[in-house]
Amino acid sequence: MSQPYGQPGDPNQGYGAMPPAPPEYSSGPIPRPGTVTTAAVLAFVQAGLTLICTIVLMIGLGAISGAIDDAESIGGVEVNEGALAGLWILAIVGLVGGGLLIWGGVKALSGTAGQILVIAAGLQILLCLIWLVAFEGGIVSILLAVMPIITLVMALGGPAKQFEASRSGRA
Structure with a gap:
């Protein structure tokens, strides 16, 4: 007796067990x-801009610090040494931030450590906000905050996370 297509050979056995699922494939x-x-x-462009601005700031701060050592005022204007110290701290943070941006950009390209880029972009945004609020940096601070914001959004996006996960074996 011939069996029509789609019918089991033995009506008591049914269709049998389902075949095993194929192994999960990752390319x-x-x-x-x-x-x-x-x-x-x-990140690289922002690092360049940050480092150029920081180096110019440090040169200016060095000149002012040297002039303060010689006199109590510069051109009849008394210099607040507390503000000067604050500017030195911002300059050092700018150097660190520029270095982190470069390191984070290199690591992000290799797909090994996107978190460094996120931290560096966050630090740059914070620096821009400090310049904007404390020193009335104006439009320059706002413009310098645009690139780190875009970098942060892209580094936290889905494609970046998938790329990093595929490189670390967590895909």
Whole structure:
């Protein structure tokens, strides 16, 4: 007796067990998304701008500090040494922030440590806010905050997280 298609051979056995599911397939590391490349490039540009501004600031602060050692005022204007110390601290934080941006950009491109880029971008945003509020940095501080904000959004996005996870084996 011939069995029609789709019918079991023995009516008492049914269709049998379901075949096992295929093993989960991972193609390995995924190619780097454009958002990761863009975030890294913006980090490098921001680092360059930050380091240039910081070096100019440090040169100016060095000149002012040297002039204060010689006199109590510069051109008849008394210099607040507390504000001067605060500017030195901001300059050092700027150097650290620029270095972190470079390091974070390199690490993000390799897909190994996007958190460094997130921390560096957050530090840059904080620095821009301090300049804006404390020293009335105006439009320059706002413009310098745009790139780290975009970098932060891209570094925290889904494609960046998937890229990092595929590189670390957590995919």
